[in-house]
Amino acid sequence: MLPDRKMCASRTRPPHRSGFDPLPVVIIGNGPSGICLSYLLSGYIPYFRRDSIHPHPILQRKLEEAPGVSILDQSIEGSMVTLSRGEWMGLPDLPFKDWLKQKRRGLRNNRATAEDIAQYYQHYVMKKGLQKNFKCGTVVTSVRKVSAENVSNHEQKGLQVNSDSLWNFNEKSAEVFQVDGFFKTVRGDKEPFSLYAESVVLATGTYDSPTWLGVKGENLSYIHHQLSALEEAVKNNCIGITSDPVLIVGAGLTAADAILFAHHCNIPVIHVFRRRVSDPGLIFNQLPKMMYPEYHKVHQMMKEQTAACAGPYECYVSLPEHHVLSFGKDKKCIFQDKNGCQKVYKISMALVLTGSNPNLSFLPNNGIDLAMDNGQPVNPKRNPIDVDPFTYECTQEKGLYALGPLAGDNFVRFVQGGALAVASSLLKKANKNPP
Structure with a gap:
């Protein structure tokens, strides 16, 4: 999923000195975490509604202190994951129950199925005009850090990768993420691609490999x-x-x-x-x-x-x-x-x-170095990716974020708070050095 550049429309960042201009962010994954983040990065700015009541009294008081300031620009200490109390499968501004009613169905007497939920997410993307952000039929095979200077000098070919470390490079050089993979064509062929991004968000969920x-x-x-x-x-x-x-x-x-x-x-x-x-x-x-x-x-x-x-x-x-x-x-x-x-x-x-386990084979060492216990594979319940609780940025790799079950948020209702945290962090980075 590739969010467009609306994120930087009102929050300008300076170009790289080399002239190389990577994407601001690439989101890997098309589930509720990725969809919600794409929504927030596409110009939908959340504000606190004055007549709303949040069940968390401390958070309620914090939100009431600055009702005219976007939630993305506020510091919601320790309460990111409690921002939404919507029904368990809903995404922002389109309640799941309302969508079911449009289908002339209700949850009480006719329980929602996995097929319903998948259709709801597809409808949400279309309803909110997010389809341009999504690249369907895409398989990511590698995510790694490279020197932006090498990318520019070699015309994005023949990249030089530091073999001394799985992730880190020369701190004196500007670094970007190289995302490699392939598109599946209608004929079934595989068309390779390489993208470069300042930040990458992992939102792939954990359903790849059932236990x-x-x-x-x-x-x-x-x-x-x-x-x-x-x-x-x-x-x-x-x-x-x-x-x-x-x-x-x-x-x-x-x-x-x-x-x-x-x-x-x-x-x-x-x-x-x-x-x-x-x-x-x-x-x-x-x-x-x-x-x-x-x-x-x-x-x-x-x-x-x-x-x-x-x-x-x-x-x-x-x-x-x-x-x-x-x-x-x-x-x-x-x-x-x-x-x-x-x-x-x-x-x-x-x-x-x-249970199930995520497929993080596209990351160095299968992402193990990013986990809470970096001696064990990533597991959503026992060993999630170690992230900053306020930004969801990986503690072991700056510029890399993890959302949803990968970060230990195993409820869809929690991914809205995580997506909000990532969106806030990315926007603050984009506006760090305004012109």
Whole structure:
């Protein structure tokens, strides 16, 4: 995604002495984080509305102090991620529920699907006139720092890269990011490109590589690792009320979404997860009940509807502190509890939703050097990219930013605050030395 130069229309920056003029910023990723940042960099400036009430009282007072000043120009200390309290999938200035109503649908009786959400984001880009910022069918293969002087002297060819470091170069030289990759043409060909940017924003999410259990039979055709597989099966009438149960493995929010979707469709579910329901590390034990009532409904189901204790929820069975031993060709799955006791269930399909990992192969050392623990791969929950909490700029590499799950913000509602932080930082840099 390549935001246009509106960002610098009113905040001029001086040209490089060499005459080489890279893009102000390149955003890699077309999900909610990247879309929201593109929106803010395209001339949409957020202001505090005088009649609005924010649930965070300290933030409310801070915003009331300067109602005529753009939020991008304010210092919202420590509260960036709480700026939005919109519904969980919404982006600025176009509520998700309003968009669903336009489709004559509502969330209460007809739960939104992954397909709905994807269509909403596509509509948002068109509605806000952001399509010129997006380069679809683009694959980024490399992001690295290069000397702007070398780029100019060699006419952007034969770049000299310092082999002594993965990232850093001679501090005396102006540096830019070189972004390499290819476009996928209509014919299926790959057309290479090289772009240069003063800043790069990583907004690629973490859905590139779903986590596998590594058990026997996991490669069978009825085993899936994405929620969309369940939605597709329902859409095509492959499963229904009378089907064998759907197995959902995992205790995160994606697993909860799958349970809610199946529950609304009256599809029987067997829910298997390794943790205790009361485990403080369980995400449901960390969410405010008032802000996430649907997820707490799932948590309640997990507590009250175990195989050992029948509860009020039909078509759902919870198996806490269990793990999968194997999947059979006959669609029989074997589980084992913490005491070593085994159970066998016949299922219609299985969704293994135990998390996913980002593909950062386009970064030096797969981005490991940017992580909180630079001895381990980047992981959205356990080892996100280390960023400044007020700007979302990578602490290990200036000019490089990370948004969304890569920075540990695993809720769409939080990406608006992160995008605001990045936009504010970029605009301040662009206007650092006005003419």
